[in-house]
Amino acid sequence: MKKFTYSTAILDAYNFLLKNYPEVFVIGQGLWSPWYVGNTMKDLDKNFGKKRIIDTPVSEAAVTGAAVGASLNEMKPIVVHPRMDFMMYAMDPIINQAAKWSYMFGGQSSPSITIRGIINRGGEQGAQHSQALHSLFAHIPGLKVVLPSSVADARDLLIASVLADQPVIYIDDRWLYDQEDQLPEAKEINLESINPCILREGNSITLVGCSYSTFLLKQITKKLIKNKINPEIIDMRIINPFHSELITNSVKKTGRLFVLDGGWGPCGISSEIISSAVENVEPKFFKSKPARLTLPFTPAPTSKVLEKEYYPNEKKILNKIFKIFENNL
């Protein structure tokens, strides 16, 4: 089977959607330029025409709003924000309009829009070019928030998002783009059926992450096993709606919970995962207090020296997990 990267899997999703669904079009800034979105959109404008791949002025709010409008007129637009920091300009079309549209009109009209926000961190880019804001959107009723971590999910969850009949925030992370894996035939999955999944079964601790954090958790598996820790690893995949069942059952089995998130801690997805476990798992099952590792509660630094301290790394993660085993209840 041919090997794909995470980024070419996204490209594969676009090709599948544009080929099979004439109502799909893609709109956003920089879509006719190769360097904005890596190779995730390579040559799409050449292959499908500039009418379906629309490059835009720097007008995030109007462009996102126009895509919401187009979806109300039977199209299936994908809006691309090459850096999700700029999505802040589009908060009204996303949070006030798209997310509320179905509810406030009694389910009679629904924007079937996909908004792709790309997380683009590191490289001394600083506070306004480095944000992972998935938790912000997961707070809003009416938005589905999808975060693929695997190569196959990068493609199949994008297809599922676009074919769904509601607003979806699809967030991919540039730090995953070079990840390689085999890619089976594209499939159409109903977004409603997307749940977190167990990537590795284990019995001594439940590790939960999404997007790049899941990748990091996979990276440390061997070291944990060497230290006689047999982890169960769960990839969230979708954080709104929040599905707690898999995590609850896993924690009942392992008695320990560690959450890794590339966003901030307060009011973030890590808070939600831990509070749902505490609410749903009887205290007697816990062998240790749940723990998490998130970004320090500061904006992203620019300096390379500070960046090294800022983002989670193998050593920091392992130290946190080892501590859980020291603090048995």
Add this chain to the structure above:
Amino acid sequence: MKDSNSKEIDSITSEKEINIDNFSRDELLEMLSKMILIRNAEYKIAKGREFGLVGGPVHLGVGQEAIPVGISQYLNNQDKVFGAHRSHSHILSLGIDLKSFFSEILAKSSGISKGMGGSMHLFGGSVGFCGSVPIVGGTVPLAVGTALASKLKEEKVVSISYLGDGAIEEGIVHESLNFARINNCPVIFVVENNLFSSHLNIKLRQPKKLTYRFAKANDIESKVLDGNNLTSICKTGKEFIRRCRDGEGPFFIEALTYRWFGHVDWREDIDVGINRSADDLKYWKKRDPILRLKKSLLKENYFGENHLINLEKDIQKDIDNAWVDALGESSPEWNESLDYVFKSNYK
């Protein structure tokens, strides 16, 4: 001292009867009926609000009826219309069922938005009304988007974006104008310039009272009109809608008008509106779009006084009946509320 009587406004608006040449009796009568229906329905809502029958805020457009009636005359049910917080007239002019409309104002489950919207969130898919929301300027890019979709689908469908002089001050509107222009979207921006954003007069918010300068800045063809002159709205509406269907959009209409009620609910806001005076209200009531049309029709002998009295009686009867029926409807059930969050949940 009299704010409204600036030369600029005086030169555009008038007290005089209006020119009804080139319009048929039936067409004018139909539009007059719609204007009376809208006005009296809004008076009904105003009373309902004052007496506590309507729970949420209502933004009334009494005095502004000519604009949506003139525009809607040339639209069909495939066209896409968006409004904002003051949109009773926009959806009523498209011919929405009156009882379902009142039911929504009263937040009943048989309402046009299933009782989930109330006065500020109106929906009428069957008449081409895509939605109205109270976030000022919020639907402007959405109308551009439905127009973009029409263009991509190569359909001769027009989108209408109703906005006010307050919404013009939102950044998203300017992005939308530019985006619509560079993509030649078949959308018409209809600015109902009633000189007030909530409580504040436009002269305290903008360097000029007219907003069409923003259309000019974005290279969009525009016209400034007396918004209380039905046939003038009709003429421009008809032309721009036809040219939009032929792929010449976007266009921008600025219609000068005035609301007789204050920003919200049944009061006149003479006391709270900054630079809103009793004199102004009197000045504008002389420019009543309905009265001016009636005068022209009577003068040209299109019908007599008695005909007019009977027409108004019939309309009032319809309004009273629809209101009473709507009052008797039931409220939405709590369990529906969760179902509506996502369309896929809606059974």
